[in-house]
Amino acid sequence: MIIHPTISDLAGLDLQCRCGRRHQIPIRHIITGEGALDRLPEAAVEFAGKHALVVGDSHTWPLAGDRALELLESAGVNVTKYVFARREHYVTDEYAIGELLVAMPAQTDLIVTVGSGTMNDVSRAVAVRCRIPWIIIGTAPSMDGYASSTSAIIVGPEKRSVPLGSPYGIIMDPRLLVTAPDEMLSAGICDVLGKYVTLADWRLAAREGREHYCEVIAEMIETAVRRCQAGSNDVLSRDPAAIGDMTETLVMAGGAISMFGTSRPCAGSEHQLAHVWEVAALRNGGPGPLHGNFVGLGTIASILLYGASGEAYGFKDLSDALPEAAVIQEIIDRAGGWATKEKLGIDRTLFEQSFVHAARTNPRYTILTYLDERGCLDTYAKQVTEMLYGC
Numbered sequence: 001m002i003i004h005p006t007i008s009d010l011a012g013l014d015l016q017c018r019c020g021r022r023h024q025i026p027i028r029h030i031i032t033g034e035g036a037l038d039r040l041p042e043a044a045v046e047f048a049g050k051h052a053l054v055v056g057d058s059h060t061w062p063l064a065g066d067r068a069l070e071l072l073e074s075a076g077v078n079v080t081k082y083v084f085a086r087r088e089h090y091v092t093d094e095y096a097i098g099e100l101l102v103a104m105p106a107q108t109d110l111i112v113t114v115g116s117g118t119m120n121d122v123s124r125a126v127a128v129r130c131r132i133p134w135i136i137i138g139t140a141p142s143m144d145g146y147a148s149s150t151s152a153i154i155v156g157p158e159k160r161s162v163p164l165g166s167p168y169g170i171i172m173d174p175r176l177l178v179t180a181p182d183e184m185l186s187a188g189i190c191d192v193l194g195k196y197v198t199l200a201d202w203r204l205a206a207r208e209g210r211e212h213y214c215e216v217i218a219e220m221i222e223t224a225v226r227r228c229q230a231g232s233n234d235v236l237s238r239d240p241a242a243i244g245d246m247t248e249t250l251v252m253a254g255g256a257i258s259m260f261g262t263s264r265p266c267a268g269s270e271h272q273l274a275h276v277w278e279v280a281a282l283r284n285g286g287p288g289p290l291h292g293n294f295v296g297l298g299t300i301a302s303i304l305l306y307g308a309s310g311e312a313y314g315f316k317d318l319s320d321a322l323p324e325a326a327v328i329q330e331i332i333d334r335a336g337g338w339a340t341k342e343k344l345g346i347d348r349t350l351f352e353q354s355f356v357h358a359a360r361t362n363p364r365y366t367i368l369t370y371l372d373e374r375g376c377l378d379t380y381a382k383q384v385t386e387m388l389y390g391c
């Protein structure tokens with residue numbers, strides 16, 4: 001029986017958990033490590049004689065698009081390609097999803113996507129809604145959505161986590177991932193570090209009787225995040241082992257979402273704040289900085305919020321278990337400073353207002369909800385703002 005799932009346990013995991021729930025991951029193939037891309041035919045073997053649509057954008061296609069076509073053809077799969085090229089930068093919104101839906105041939109038995117954040121989320125939305133199996137070939141360790149069953153989609157004025165479904169296969173080859181730009185590596189590190197806050201929020205929600213909590217999933221994430229934090233310096237020097245560790249952590253985090261069924265184990269108040277800022281950046285003419293870097297600033301904001309309110313409200317233990325904001329700030333600075341309020345373009349007013357806005361527009365129970373229900377969130381938001389922007 002699996003007590004502490006590792007990456008090799010994830011594909012096809014079916015666990016009757018001591019938390020009382022059954023956790024399943026319907027992903028059939030998770031192929032990681034050097035040369036993973038060359039093993040694409042293993043994941044596509046059931047599609048010989050069938051039709052695959054291979055998708056990428058103008059940034060991701062040159063990394064592995066042609067190689068993916070070649071490998072699928074060698075496995076006897078009929079291939080069509082679609083490269084998103086109408087815009088320089090795409091975001092995960094209704095328009096990009098519609099574009100792929102229109103471009104997809106009627107006879108499509110498999111979608112294979114080369115990409116990371118946006119391409120991953122757009123493909124998931126189309127594949128899952130059309131009930132077509134889908135394989136993602138990751139090009140950057142920049143976010144945790146690869147093994148996830150949800151996508152963060154911009155719908156009108158908000159960014160929402162939409163439950164969809166898991167991929168059929170995931171291929172993460174360090175040879176591709178080490179070529180990711182610094183901004184994407186920084187985003188990956190920040191999306192990982194944000195899990196410290198997520199877990200505190202989840203534990204707070206469980207204590208308040210507002211959420212089911214699973215210690216197996218929480219420990220799986222915590223262990224992976226600690227290992228990844230320890231190697232964060234080496235990620236920035238593009239050490240393949242450290243990039244491999246970070247990639248595994250991101251895949252495990254996504255796997256935890258699939259296991260739990262919602263993004264609860266991987267997105268707390270740091271993500272709620274990040275989503276408010278991401279949407280504001282898009283309104284200012286987007287595409288704006290990467291998701292993970294917003295999460296980096298959200299992590300610092302939430303840690304400061306826990307520190308300011310923990311003692312008064314009886315959750316100092318949760319606050320004490322978090323890393324210090326200065327420690328996270330140091331990692332962000334070393335990673336090139338992509339996750340700072342200046343770089344992300346977040347002014348003082350937006351920052352201060354985002355706490356209450358996030359609490360009231362995002363239904364997930366976090367420290368923001370807890371403090372808002374007690375009528376003191378705006379007071380603490382002001383305090384945290386003064387800590388970061390000065391009095």
Ligand SMILES: [Zn+2]
Binds near residue numbers: 143144
């Ligand atoms: Zn995230």
Ligand SMILES: [Zn+2]
Binds near residue numbers: 019020021023213217
């Ligand atoms: Zn459980």
